[in-house]
Amino acid sequence: MVNPFLFWVIAAITVIPSLSLLFARKAVHIAMAIVLVMIGLAVSYIMLAAPFLGMVQIVVYTGAVMMLFVFVLMLIGVAGKEDLTETIKGQKWVGLLIAAGIALFLIGVISRASVSLQAETVGDPAAIAGALFGRFVVIIETLGFVLIVAAVGALVLTHVPRLVPKHSQREIAEDRVRVGANPVNKPMPGVYARHNALDVPALDPEGNPVEESISRVLDQRHQTQGEEPFRAHLEEGEQK
Amino acid sequence: MSPMAFVYLAAVLFSIGSAAVLLRRNAIVAFMGVELMLNAANLTFVAFSRLRGVVDGQVMAFFVMVVAAAEVVVGLAIVVAIFRARQTISLDDPSELKG
Numbered sequence: 001m002v003n004p005f006l007f008w009v010i011a012a013i014t015v016i017p018s019l020s021l022l023f024a025r026k027a028v029h030i031a032m033a034i035v036l037v038m039i040g041l042a043v044s045y046i047m048l049a050a051p052f053l054g055m056v057q058i059v060v061y062t063g064a065v066m067m068l069f070v071f072v073l074m075l076i077g078v079a080g081k082e083d084l085t086e087t088i089k090g091q092k093w094v095g096l097l098i099a100a101g102i103a104l105f106l107i108g109v110i111s112r113a114s115v116s117l118q119a120e121t122v123g124d125p126a127a128i129a130g131a132l133f134g135r136f137v138v139i140i141e142t143l144g145f146v147l148i149v150a151a152v153g154a155l156v157l158t159h160v161p162r163l164v165p166k167h168s169q170r171e172i173a174e175d176r177v178r179v180g181a182n183p184v185n186k187p188m189p190g191v192y193a194r195h196n197a198l199d200v201p202a203l204d205p206e207g208n209p210v211e212e213s214i215s216r217v218l219d220q221r222h223q224t225q226g227e228e229p230f231r232a233h234l235e236e237g238e239q240k
Numbered sequence: 241m242s243p244m245a246f247v248y249l250a251a252v253l254f255s256i257g258s259a260a261v262l263l264r265r266n267a268i269v270a271f272m273g274v275e276l277m278l279n280a281a282n283l284t285f286v287a288f289s290r291l292r293g294v295v296d297g298q299v300m301a302f303f304v305m306v307v308a309a310a311e312v313v314v315g316l317a318i319v320v321a322i323f324r325a326r327q328t329i330s331l332d333d334p335s336e337l338k339g
Contacts, residue, residue, distance in 0.1 A: 004241045011249055018253055018276055021260035027268050034272050037253075041279055048243055048290040050298045057282075060305055065275065065312050072316045073268060076323045087332040095262030103255035110247050117242060118293030131299045143306045150310035157317035160324070 001117075002047060010047070014040040031069050038062045050123035189213045199224050246287040254280035267319050267329040271312070278308045 017033035024030045038061040045054035121127065132140050176183050187202035187210050199218055201209035218224050253276055260273030282301040289297025323329050 002241045002243055002245060007241055007245055007249075014249065015252055015256070018256045021256060021269065021273055021276065022263060027266055030269055030272060034276065037276065038279065041283055044246055044249075044283060045286050048246065048286050050286050050289065050301075053282075053286060053298050053301055056302065056305060060309060061275075061279070065309060068312060068316060069268060069272065072320060075320060076329060092263060095259060098262060099255050099259030102258050103251060106251035106254065107248060110244070110251060113244075115244065115288070115291045117291055120290070121293050121295055123289070123295055123298040127295050128298060128302065131295050132302070136299055136303075139303060143303060146307065146310050150313045154313045154317035157314070157321045 006043075006047060010040050010044045013037070014044075027073050028070065031066055031073065034069075035062050035066045038066065049120050052123050052125045052128050186210075187213045189215070243287045243290045247284055250280040250283040250287065253277075253283070265330050265332055267322075267331050268316075270331060271315055271319070275308065275312070278304060 014037045017036045020030050020033040024033065038057060042054045042057040042062075045051075045057055173183065187204075189198050189200060189202055199214065201211060201224075202213035204210050214224055257273045257276030257280060260276065261270050264270050264273065282304050285297040285301040285304070287297075289295060289301075319329055322334060326333065328334075
């Protein structure tokens with residue numbers, strides 16, 4: 001027997017968040033709602049005398065699968081706007097009609113079924129393991145194979161081969177010498193003389209500011225300080 | 241309250257998942273709809289396992305979970321590959337085979 005109060009709580013925390021699949025705009029919100037659905041399903045498994053599956057549900061679905069979804073959302077950009085123009089005319093209504101038809105059909109079939117409740121068997125890990133590695137041992141070996149194929153397939157699908165060989169540090173240095181550029185690193189900004197800020201040019205040994213020591217980004221945004229105030233005032237110092 | 245109530249709940253969840261697959265264009269959202277459908281099927285397996293008093297339904301639900309995990313890995317890899325190639329995850333956009 002099932003506790004009715006607990007059942008209605010589970011029904012609420014599975015059906016209401018899953019409706020976000022149809023109405024929510026942002027994919028991240030939907031992913032978080034589905035996490036709640038998975039937790040509700042895990043609780044219902046435990047209610048249905050399947051504690052092992054309940055734990056596996058939490059570990060696999062909320063812990064691994066939905067986090068994988070969130071990772072991929074992060075990878076391809078959360079802000080991605082969904083295109084709402086209909087490619088097929090009237091797809092919205094046809095889709096809703098088909099879904100409602102599926103719901104009516106399933107509920108009609110279920111309401112005609114007559115199943116008598118048998119004595120409870122507890123799906124503890126020992127019972128599941130006895131079935132998994134007894135009668136179903138060939139299937140679980142096959143599933144291990146499927147998982148390996150899936151992992152290798154994902155690696156192959158997301159692998160991007162290099163179009164050009166990698167530029168080594170030695171080649172970069174040789175290129176600099178070949179085109180006659182300054183072969184050494186640019187000086188850091190502002191760390192010499194009196195200032196320690198990114199927008200202040202470095203000073204060369206003669207006290208002149210080195211323009212290229214400042215990031216070009218700051219120059220574009222006009223966030224640099226004028227170089228004149230930072231010229232070394234050696235002569236002035238001697239005069240004083 | 242009989243465990244049959246959970247079978248009804250599973251039917252409702254399955255319909256919501258199928259509606260998401262039919263209606264949404266975002267590949268990842270449609271994918272989550274598929275996940276919801278698989279989970280509804282799992283709930284049916286576990287409910288009937290409780291009703292029949294045998295552990296087989298739970299074993300089947302476990303198999304479904306493993307296959308679903310493999311499916312998610314490959315499917316999301318395809319989504320990432322398509323996004324790299326054409327900067328979109330809309331299901332309507334890649335249509336070169338339309339003729």
